Amino acid sequence: MVVVGALAGGASGPQLRRMLCVAVLVLVGSVGQAKDTPPAPSGKVKKDIAYKTMLFDLYTKDYLSALIKFEVAASRDELAMAPRDKDQFRGGLMLSYGIHNDARQLLRPPAGVTTPPAIKNLGWYYTAKTAYRDRDLESAWSAANEVRDGLPADSAAEVSYWKVEYLIAMGRYDEAARQFSKMLKGSDWYAYAMFNLGVAQLRVGQAKEGLANLVAVGRLGVDTSEMLALADKANLTVGYFYLRERKSEPAVDALTRVRLVGPFSNKALLGLGWAHSFERRYAQALVPWTELRQRTSTDVTVQESMLATPFAYAQVAAPAQAVRYYEDALERYIALQTLIENSMEESEKGSFFAPLFEAPPFDDVTLSRRMRELGPESRAALVSELFGNEEFQGLFRAYRDVLRLKSNLDAWVNRIDLLQGRARAEPPAKRDSAAYLAQVRQLREKYNRAVSSRDYLAFAEANELARYERIAGLQHRLESLGGDPSSELFAQRLRVQKGLLQWNLNASFDARARKTGSQLGELLARTPPQTTKNEGVPAQSVAGPLEGDAVERLSVGRGRAQAISDRCGVLLRAYQKLIQEETLAELERKRRLTSAYLAQARYGVAQIYDEANSKLAPKK
Amino acid sequence: MGIRGVSRSLLCALVLALVPIASHAEHNVDGAAARSLDAQIQALKKEVIDLNKELTLIEEEAMFPEATQVSIFLSMDIGDFFTLESVKLKVDDKLVASHLYTQVESAALVKGAVQRLHIGNYGAGKHELVAVFTGKGPRGADYTRAANYTFQKGKTPAYLDLKVTDVVKKLQPDFKVSQW
Numbered sequence: 001m002v003v004v005g006a007l008a009g010g011a012s013g014p015q016l017r018r019m020l021c022v023a024v025l026v027l028v029g030s031v032g033q034a035k036d037t038p039p040a041p042s043g044k045v046k047k048d049i050a051y052k053t054m055l056f057d058l059y060t061k062d063y064l065s066a067l068i069k070f071e072v073a074a075s076r077d078e079l080a081m082a083p084r085d086k087d088q089f090r091g092g093l094m095l096s097y098g099i100h101n102d103a104r105q106l107l108r109p110p111a112g113v114t115t116p117p118a119i120k121n122l123g124w125y126y127t128a129k130t131a132y133r134d135r136d137l138e139s140a141w142s143a144a145n146e147v148r149d150g151l152p153a154d155s156a157a158e159v160s161y162w163k164v165e166y167l168i169a170m171g172r173y174d175e176a177a178r179q180f181s182k183m184l185k186g187s188d189w190y191a192y193a194m195f196n197l198g199v200a201q202l203r204v205g206q207a208k209e210g211l212a213n214l215v216a217v218g219r220l221g222v223d224t225s226e227m228l229a230l231a232d233k234a235n236l237t238v239g240y241f242y243l244r245e246r247k248s249e250p251a252v253d254a255l256t257r258v259r260l261v262g263p264f265s266n267k268a269l270l271g272l273g274w275a276h277s278f279e280r281r282y283a284q285a286l287v288p289w290t291e292l293r294q295r296t297s298t299d300v301t302v303q304e305s306m307l308a309t310p311f312a313y314a315q316v317a318a319p320a321q322a323v324r325y326y327e328d329a330l331e332r333y334i335a336l337q338t339l340i341e342n343s344m345e346e347s348e349k350g351s352f353f354a355p356l357f358e359a360p361p362f363d364d365v366t367l368s369r370r371m372r373e374l375g376p377e378s379r380a381a382l383v384s385e386l387f388g389n390e391e392f393q394g395l396f397r398a399y400r401d402v403l404r405l406k407s408n409l410d411a412w413v414n415r416i417d418l419l420q421g422r423a424r425a426e427p428p429a430k431r432d433s434a435a436y437l438a439q440v441r442q443l444r445e446k447y448n449r450a451v452s453s454r455d456y457l458a459f460a461e462a463n464e465l466a467r468y469e470r471i472a473g474l475q476h477r478l479e480s481l482g483g484d485p486s487s488e489l490f491a492q493r494l495r496v497q498k499g500l501l502q503w504n505l506n507a508s509f510d511a512r513a514r515k516t517g518s519q520l521g522e523l524l525a526r527t528p529p530q531t532t533k534n535e536g537v538p539a540q541s542v543a544g545p546l547e548g549d550a551v552e553r554l555s556v557g558r559g560r561a562q563a564i565s566d567r568c569g570v571l572l573r574a575y576q577k578l579i580q581e582e583t584l585a586e587l588e589r590k591r592r593l594t595s596a597y598l599a600q601a602r603y604g605v606a607q608i609y610d611e612a613n614s615k616l617a618p619k620k
Numbered sequence: 621m622g623i624r625g626v627s628r629s630l631l632c633a634l635v636l637a638l639v640p641i642a643s644h645a646e647h648n649v650d651g652a653a654a655r656s657l658d659a660q661i662q663a664l665k666k667e668v669i670d671l672n673k674e675l676t677l678i679e680e681e682a683m684f685p686e687a688t689q690v691s692i693f694l695s696m697d698i699g700d701f702f703t704l705e706s707v708k709l710k711v712d713d714k715l716v717a718s719h720l721y722t723q724v725e726s727a728a729l730v731k732g733a734v735q736r737l738h739i740g741n742y743g744a745g746k747h748e749l750v751a752v753f754t755g756k757g758p759r760g761a762d763y764t765r766a767a768n769y770t771f772q773k774g775k776t777p778a779y780l781d782l783k784v785t786d787v788v789k790k791l792q793p794d795f796k797v798s799q800w
Binding site: 058 | 667668676681693724729733776777
């Protein structure tokens with residue numbers, strides 16, 4: 001424009017030449033600048049990134065985020081997949097996230113001969129699994145039969161296993177046995193199928209076949225923890241079958257093959273005692289029962305052994321020991337009753353599982369660990385059978401899923417308020433995520449300080465800390481008494497106790513620090529979704545406010561989010577109620593059982609005193 | 621039968637009634653109630669996914685127009701020489717992202733997944749990016765490295781990749797930033 005102006009103004013030759021040079025240089029400079037700016041990422045790059053960012057959520061088992069990213073990418077045509085593959089992928093994600101009704105439709109192989117066999121096989125495989133989950137056994141069985149050769153070896157073994165399972169579930173045991181005989185030996189699936197078939201055969205009176213299968217599972221030479229547990233379970237089942245048949249020797253034979261340390265050891269120890277007891281070998285019965293009664297009394301088999309042990313002592317003419325063990329049992333049963341009653345009260349108030357309800361972990365691994373961490377000494381151990389129940393665990397997972405959905409929706413409502421400028425002085429979403437991350441950072445800093453200074457008290461449990469403080473308090477009081485010689489022994493004992501506590505805390509410092517470190521990592525991973533994981537720092541502002549269409553669409557979206565969030569709230573209360581009811585029913589069952597044991601123990605003591613008195617009474 | 625005999629029979633009956641033959645938990649959850657709730661959850665999940673999709677599309681279109689959009693991703697290659705524990709990201713000397721990685725997340729990156737660390741709006745021109753990576757290096761030693769990069773923002777979306785790779789010759793990790 002300067003050049004045009006110069007021309008219009010009648011600039012001289014050299015002046016014009018200078019201006020032209022400058023203009024050319026300016027133009028070249030602009031082109032150079034444009035060349036320095038990289039072009040937009042290509043469609044191929046966008047598709048690749050869309051897929052890989054979805055994989056991040058998939059690999060971290062955040063199926064909700066993976067599905068959202070999938071649908072967003074599909075809307076933008078950023079998925080480098082054929083339509084059929086998209087459906088399969090979507091179906092697989094839905095199956096992982098528990099939307100199995102839709103997954104079943106998507107994964108069902110499309111009709112027509114053009115579908116490659118590998119895709120068809122996978123489709124039938126997933127169709128069978130989802131049908132079984134929905135208790136549609138006939139569909140599951142017929143889908144499993146559509147699977148042809150070509151699956152990976154482990155999946156093929158799994159299909160064979162499921163075929164046996166479906167037939168057992170339909171009560172077609174002979175067919176199940178024939179199906180089982182076609183399975184390839186050696187896989188874990190083969191062992192599971194053999195076990196389930198054996199149990200089913202025992203239940204329907206095919207004892208010979210059932211025992212043969214279970215004994216074979218019990219004698220498998222295995223070394224993985226799952227297979228060892230399965231072998232224990234098989235041996236236990238055989239042992240208890242023989243106990244019911246009052247056949248002691250084969251019962252002992254089977255039960256002694258169960259590992260002493262394992263999930264089935266308590267039941268095996270109890271059964272062993274009874275097997276000896278049936279043959280009046282009470283001294284031998286005392287061996288497993290004495291071991292068992294020392295274990296945690298929330299376990300029903302331990303409660304049983306607390307009664308069986310003094311009973312055996314009474315049989316071997318050791319009434320003094322019998323009375324001692326009965327009285328010990330009485331004390332423990334009374335303590336147990338109190339624990340059960342307190343737990344029932346908490347369950348009725350809704351606070352029994354409060355830690356799991358208020359902050360449910362968002363991944364399965366942490367859920368299982370948190371359930372185990374409720375620990376053998378805790379009240380939750382009273383309902384350990386419930387926790388072992390897959391359906392009960394499913395209730396917790398469902399609760400967790402709904403809570404996650406609600407968090408997601410509430411976060412959207414806040415974000416939309418912010419976007420539409422309806423936010424309060426400090427946008428709550430930003431405050432929540434920023435405050436949350438600030439809290440976690442503080443914890444992280446405390447953790448780092450504790451680790452670098454090896455502060456053993458930093459990772460002490462509450463009861464250890466309380467004990468440490470109690471000891472320190474007592475020491476301080478003793479010192480203030482001026483070193484009275486009569487209190488020297490007590491002071492020495494306090495020093496020993498404190499020393500032991502310090503030694504234990506020091507010895508376990510590294511392990512506790514590692515555990516806390518990993519829990520901190522999990523805390524950070526629990527940042528509510530759809531809020532930035534970036535310390536709540538907002539993006540730099542857009543030029544101008546939202547306009548027209550976006551505002552209206554967001555308003556509609558906000559309304560939907562609020563409505564669905566309210567429905568989530570209703571569902572959460574329904575789940576809490578169901579979990580509460582199941583827990584109460586289980587605790588009530590335990591209370592009745594403990595009352596029966598208490599009565600038996602009192603009866604046992606009374607018996608012994610009665611017999612002793614009758615011996616002492618003068619003969620008439 | 622004497623008292624001892626009665627007691628023994630009672631105890632036997634008690635134990636055999638208690639322990640199930642297949643050692644499965646006897647407790648059955650109320651299946652009908654659980655299934656009804658399950659159907660409701662499945663419907664809810666679908667609605668939430670659909671809503672999230674719509675809102676994400678609206679939000680990204682409104683909040684991050686193409687002319688100013690910059691997306692920064694993190695990826696890893698192999699991962700034998702470095703275990704990622706955290707990353708801090710600054711653009712133009714302002715902290716824009718920070719993330720602590722769980723083992724599962726680090727493993728996901730090593731398997732080939734990519735994480736979007738930051739999306740923001742930046743004007744046309746030069747911008748300075750600094751990324752600080754913290755983790756465990758070769759032989760498990762603490763390791764902190766920074767990578768910086770100057771990128772030019774034009775009128776189209778910019779995608780930047782923070783990549784951690786293994787340099788086998790040096791037995792060391794390498795931290796690079798590039799623009800797609």
